[in-house]
Each structure stands twice: as structure tokens, then as C-alpha cells.
Amino acid sequence: MMTNKKRIDEPTGTETVGHEWDGIEELDTPMPRWWLWTLYATIVWAIGYVILYPAWPMVHSATEGVLGWTSRGQLEQQMAARQMELEPIRQALVSTDMRTLEGNPELMQQAIEGGRSAFKVHCVQCHGFGAAGSKGYPNLNDDDWLWGGDLETIEYTLTHGIRNPDHDQTRFSQMPSFGRDGILQSNEIQDLVSYVRLLSGREKNSAASTRGAALFEANCAVCHGADGTGDRTQGAPNLTDAISLYGLDRTSLTDTITNARFGVMPRWGQRLDPATIRMLAAYVHSLGGGEKIPVAETAAEAKAESGDNEQS
């Protein structure tokens, strides 16, 4: 039963709200006045905020606010500030000889971390998030390199790309399409497949592989080497190891020999600055398969090969 009688509660001297539910009443204790002033203060604050900062949603955007603050503008400032912080590292990286980079663990680590983020922007589309690649896109974690896996070589590959037809310094090679162009008959290709699989221990010696050996000698050894270990100067893969870019099962191999492959990588020298390319090289080198720069090569040669960037 609800009544509507306001009364003064005896023990507290406070008015009730006038409602009663089964004998339970509620006191209408006055709020402290400072609480009201606090509320007014927040209203004043809100008015100031609405004037100073973006607030009212309009059709296309919000009101601008007299301070002109935007979250995009703030992000730009923070990004610019971060770039300024990183500038000394980028300078140091560009002016460091790649041969001595590994002797400078701190700079190397900074380069690797920079490369890690650049990789996520520019490289993951083909090589995958963990740089594990996929069929036709090399796994950068392993210890098998088509063009070479030392810092300078990786930097050169990144700068000039692979098989860019409009660029002189690009890494270039072209395997003939033995089947499509009629160089080899399909039974000969099957013999060759058997021999190539024998090279990496995937098949046992057979009549087919023996026939294939002769065909290999005549058609393939010039690039892949008489023993099938490949040639990095022309990106000819090593056929004797456990790793292959397009697969060593019979179907894939038949396809490769019949139609050839023509893997392309963009030349990043026209898109990225030299420091970022060096960071990417350091990151790729750090993934577990990085090789030492050969000592036989002289510094002058190395400079001639990798120093000139396309942007410069």
C-alpha cells in the first residue's frame, strides 16, 4: 500500500519523500550545497571545453574548437617527434659500412627493430607476417638463399629488386620454358623430374633418372651447376637441398620445367630511403639464416655493387 504523505522523521528530523512501501519510507536528506557547486563547476568546465575543443557533431565533421586541436593533428605531431628522435639512428646507419655493422650490436639491434616495423608495412604482403613466405615467395627464415644472404647482398636485392624489366641493375635471370617452347618432349621432362628429385634424395636411382642425368648435363648444368648446387650470381636455386621455392613434388617440378618461373620483387630503392632499406636488410638477416659478408670480396667491389642507390 503506497501513501503519499510527507512527514518529518522523528529520530533524524529529516523530511521523508512521501512514499511508503510496506512500512518502508525514504528520507529526503538534503544534498550538501557544495555538491551543487561542484555540479555548476562541471557545467562551466563543459562550456569551456565545447568552446575550446571539437564538440558538436555537424553533417560532415564536428565543430572545430578555437584551439584547433584534432586527433589527427596530434598524431602527426607525435609521428614527427618520433621521426626526429630516430633521425640520428638513420644517419648513423647510412654512414656505417655494412661490413662493420655487425660489430656494432647496439646499432644493429636498432636497425633490426626498425626493419621489423618496415617489414610489416612493405613486405608481409608477399613474404608473410613471419617472413615464412609461401610457394613462389621465399621463406626468409631459412638458410637457403637464391641470390645470397649476407647484409650487402640482401641490401642490393632490396634496392634493385628482382627481374624489374625497366631497370639495368636489377637482379635478372630467366629459365627457359623447356616444355612450352618445345625444347624438351614431355617424356624427357619426366626423366628430368626424376633426376632432379634424385639430387635432393626424394627418389631412388632409376632408369628414368639416369636418362634425366644426361638431359640435365645438356640443358640445366650451365646455370644450376653440374652437381645441381645452383649459382647465386644468377639466382639459380640449389636443387640438392631440402628447400625449394616452388615444390619438388612431381607435379610442381613438371610445371616448373615445362613453363619456367619468373618471380619478381619490386625494387625498393625507388620507394624507400637508404636507411629504411638497410633496416630491412638487417631485419631479414636477423631471422636465422643470415650469412657473413665474404672476406675475399674487397671493400671497393662491395661499394660498387651495393653503394649506389637508385634515388641518388
Added chain:
Amino acid sequence: MNNPKEVLDPDLKLYAARKDVFPKAVNGTFRRLKWAIMAITLAIYYITPWIRWDRGPYAPDQAVLIDLANRRFYMFGIEIWPHEFYYVAGMLVMAGIGLFLVTSAVGRAWCGYSCPQTVWTDLFQHVERAIDGDRNAQFRLKDAPWGPKKIGKRMLKWSIWLFIGFWTGGAWIMYFADAPTLVVDFWTGQAPFVAYATVGVLTMTTFILGGFMREQVCIYMCPWPRIQSAMMDEKSLTVTYKDWRGEPRGSVKKAEANPGSFGDCIDCNQCVAVCPTGIDIREGPQIGCITCALCIDACDNVMDQVGRPRGLIDYATLEDAELEKAGKPHNPVLKTLFRPRTIAYFSIWVAIGMAMLFAVGNRTRIDISANKDRNPVFVQLADGHVRNSYTINLRNMENRPREMTIGMTELKGGVMWSNDGSRETAGQTLVTKVPADSVARLRLYVAAPGEGPVREDFAITVAAVDDAEANDIDEVFFERPETGE
């Protein structure tokens, strides 16, 4: 008492203004106790950051330091890392249960004596009395027109309050950085912005909460008075006006004129005058009473003057009050304090404390966390082996650099190397150096023959080179591609 006409009284407002409280100075046992507790708590607060504690060359020498930038909490001989935050949680639980214990035994003693709001308000009220005079002078000054004298007194009082507030904030920041360095930085403008902002905020909160909000904080803002009513029971000591002895009230003259018809309370209002929250304890226990016991001092002084026994207002339990009303003897104090409830709280409190001490004493200061890299889950190597990689975090929680041996349990044909080494130098163990008081992260490569189960469990171990007892192990697994093409 309340006339129904008042229902329509226009004076009953939606919002109530604060009633001024100008507590009168008083002397007595509890006032001295409050002085002592104020001195001790303020001394602890101001002096603690300046205590030095030698931890060797690799760690700060401040005894109590909350090093947020480096994520370390130092407390004398104990150093806590972020992953050991449960010790801090444990201390908070102990503080909570300690509060339960105190409240169930002696009521709102925390509120009355050691709550910072009480201590600083008390300090501010002393300043107020020193500048403006005692209770009556303060009333007069409040009603006086704003003239040079009043403005001068107000400016002086507020300046002192601001000064105290400034030192309150100034001491606070010393807990978060090396105190001597920070003081110099602060006054030469070198300190970080957050230091100045913190001091500014704490100066103003101290000024406002201690100078103006005072009991409003306890009555409207603090949740603890509400919780405490659930913590107390009929055996908890609390400040009690013994109405069965005091009522009906009457002046000494009236009592002399009508012997036997008046109680001991002479209605002198001294208990109200000295109350820092402005309540009348004679109305019974109430939310505004912080049990500071100053009304006990005031009443005892008056009883002494009129030659009546002390203790008209006294610490008593509800149960004792009922017994006394019925003319029976009290429960013994020890029986009141040591009852199942307080003993239970105390036992829990001690148990947590002992468990934490035991855990701190036995914690290992070397720790390994091994996480298998998942992208890629494995890497096929040219020679047919398979390589997995692991991200290893090695924690060296001692204040000296340590050499550690990383090892691996049985993984057939498995070898490992780190990003500093190479596969040519790989083996079953490797040694790495971890700097003092830090975490070393390294990438660990493990290679094993390609033939084997798709998933193979093993573990990575770590042990200090100089102390094999300091060791840790983390279980991981090795993954291989499905065999066959």
C-alpha cells in the same frame, strides 16, 4: 519535537549548506594521544623518503622508493618486480583485514586518530586556533565585516594552510624518485612536469579538504564509515554517552535544588564545542562521529570540576552499556578485545603476513620465460633438419650481473644456439650474461632432425653459473612438418 507544520516549512531545502564547525581546544588523555599519533604519522610520512639503504652499485639507495619509470618497488631489504605485484596485493589485503580487526575491536579508531583526513584537519584546526583564536573568537570573526584585520587573519591562515599543503605534496613526490636529487631538480626547474603537477594538485586538495571540506569528506565522500557499521557489533568499543547516567540533564544549580531528579549531565555543551565534526554525541552513535574521543576529554574535565565521577562519556560497547544500565558489572576489557571475531581477523592477518614473509624469503631471483615463436612455427633447413625458434626472457632479479647457463632437456639430435651465435657453434648448452636487475631477451634457435613426431615436448632450463641452486625451467615444444610430400 517535530511539528507536522514543518512539512511545509519553506526552510527545508533540497540542498543544505555546511554548518560551520569551530571546535574548541581541549586537554586530556585522548588529546595527548592524538598529538602523539599526529607526530608519529606525519614523521613517518615526511622522513621515510630520506632514509638511505645500501643496495650496491646497481640499485638506488633509497629505502622506500616506487620507481615507476624502471618498474621497481623498493622497501628496505625487499625489491618487488612488476610480476611480483601480488606482494603488494597481499599487503593491501593485510591493510584491509587490519582495518577490520581494529574496527571490530575499537570501532572507528582509524577515523578518529590516524586517517590522513583527520590528521591534516586536526593540524589545520590548530593553525586556525592559533591565528583566529578559540571557538568563540572564531564565531565572532566569521560574523565580523571584512575589514583589514579580518582580511589579514584570513590571508595569514590560508597562507599557512597552503604552505602545509605544499609540503604535503612535496613529500609525496619524494617517494617516486631519488629524494635528494629531486629536491634540487624541483627548485632548479629541472624536475619533470608530473612532479610539479602532483605537488600542485596535492597542495590544493590538502588546502581544500583540510581547510574547508573537513567533516564533509567523512560524512558524504568517504565509503569507509558505511562499511564500518557492518564491521562493528555489540562488543566493539565506541565512544558512548551514558544516557542512563546523564539524563535528565540539568545544571548544577537545578540539581542542587531538586536532588535526585537530574542525571550527571549538566548540559554544559562542552562535548559539542570540542567536536571536530560538529555533532552531539548525546544523540547516540552516528555517522558523523569519527570517535576521536575529544568529547571524553572535555566531559571528564567538566566532571572533575563539578566533582562527579569521570566517564559520563566513555569508550564502551553496546553490550556493556546494556549491562551497566541493568546495574550489572561490565565484561572484562580483555574478554571484549579477545573474542572469536577479533582472534579470527588477527589469525588471518598473521597468516597472510607469515605466508608473504615465507614467500619473499624463498623466492628465486632467477627466472626464465620461454615462448615458442609461432610465425613461422618451424623452418625447414637446407640439410633436411628443422629449426624452431623461441623467445627467451631471462630475469636476473639480483643487484649484480650474473652469468647464466641455458640448457635443454632431451630432444633427440637437438642443438641450440642464440642470435649471438651460429649453428656451427651450436650445442646442448650456452652461457649468457644478464646485467644486474634486468631482463635479457634473446632469440633461441633449436634445430633437430626432420624425422620425428610432429610435436615433441621438451624444456628449456636456466641456472646461475655461480650457484646451481638458482635455477628455473620452462616447458616448450618442438614442431615439425608432417612427413611426406
